[in-house]
Amino acid sequence: DAGVTQSPTHLIKTRGQQVTLRCSPISGHKSVSWYQQVLGQGPQFIFQYYEKEERGRGNFPDRFSARQFPNYSSELNVNALLLGDSALYLCASSLWLGGNGYTFGSGTRLTVV
Amino acid sequence: QKEVEQNSGPLSVPEGAIASLNCTYSDRGSQSFFWYRQYSGKSPELIMSIYSNGDKEDGRFTAQLNKASQYVSLLIRDSQPSDSATYLCAVNTGNQFYFGTGTSLTVIP
Numbered sequence: 001d002a003g004v005t006q007s008p009t010h011l012i013k014t015r016g017q018q019v020t021l022r023c024s025p026i027s028g029h030k031s032v033s034w035y036q037q038v039l040g041q042g043p044q045f046i047f048q049y050y051e052k053e054e055r056g057r058g059n060f061p062d063r064f065s066a067r068q069f070p071n072y073s074s075e076l077n078v079n080a081l082l083l084g085d086s087a088l089y090l091c092a093s094s095l096w097l098g099g100n101g102y103t104f105g106s107g108t109r110l111t112v113v
Numbered sequence: 114q115k116e117v118e119q120n121s122g123p124l125s126v127p128e129g130a131i132a133s134l135n136c137t138y139s140d141r142g143s144q145s146f147f148w149y150r151q152y153s154g155k156s157p158e159l160i161m162s163i164y165s166n167g168d169k170e171d172g173r174f175t176a177q178l179n180k181a182s183q184y185v186s187l188l189i190r191d192s193q194p195s196d197s198a199t200y201l202c203a204v205n206t207g208n209q210f211y212f213g214t215g216t217s218l219t220v221i222p
Contacts, residue, residue: 033210042117042201042212043157056208090156101147101203102210104156 002027004105006091012111013081021076021108025093031055032074033102034066035090043090049074050097081112116140117204119213127221132189134216136202139183146178148187149201151215157201161187192220 005024013019025032031050035043048056049068063079072093078085088109092102119136126132134148145164149157163169163176163185175188185204189196199215 035212040214042119042214044212045210048208048210056210058209097205097207101145101159101162103159107156 004091004093004103006089006105006108008108009106010109010111012113015081015083015112017081018077018079019081019110021078021089021091021110023074023076023091023093023105025072025074025091026103029093029095029103030072031094031097031102032068032072033092033094034074034076035092036060037088037090037107038086046076048097055097078110083112086110086112115213116206116209116211117202117213119200119202119216121214122217123219124216125219125221126192128192128194130192130220132192132196132218132220134187134189134200134202134218136185136187136213137183138185138202138204138211140204140206141180141183143183143204143206145205146176146185147203147205148174148176148185149203149212150196151199151201153198157212189218192218194220194222196220 033048034046037043045058047066052068068074088107092104148161151157161176173190177186201215202213
């Protein structure tokens with residue numbers, strides 16, 4: 001069975017640009033969440049979606065947005081990129097609202113130059 | 114105060130010993146608790162979940178939860194070099210999922 005898949009794997013963007021990251025959950029999983037992880041830190045919660053509705057939002061600026069599609073895949077958008085947005089972006093899926101833990105994808109490494 | 118706090122380590126134990134990892138959380142409404150393992154350059158991998166007070170055992174791993182003290186721990190028995198990784202404590206508050214900064218564990222052969 002396919003796990004959580006994320007694309008692209010690596011990405012280099014220029015400050016001020018916009019980026020879209022994509023995530024496909026494990027088949028049957030209806031909840032997707034997004035995290036930002038900088039080197040040496042734990043993942044920081046960005047968004048949680050369940051059944052295509054936003055169910056949780058972390059302490060990130062409005063430049064960050066996301067959505068979940070009818071097939072439960074998800075996109076994370078970041079506008080007006082800053083150097084500090086450089087990080088590993090992780091997507092994770094769960095059967096329901098994270099109560100049984102999330103399974104993570106391999107992540108997208110975003111570098112802002 | 115951070116939502117989830119862990120000692121960053123590093124923690125070193127000899128092969129075959131018991132490794133003890135600790136975590137405290139701030140939100141008394143937290144509902145479920147998890148331990149993840151993250152190898153360098155890899156994404157986190159779920160190893161244990163616990164929902165009620167007490168101990169939960171799974172192979173060499175035992176998770177302990179004390180909601181009154183807002184404390185979660187993970188014991189790794191018979192530690193192996195392959196257990197060397199960063200261990201992340203995670204807490205689900207219902208609409209947010211918080212991670213600690215992780216504890217780096219090294220098992221010395």
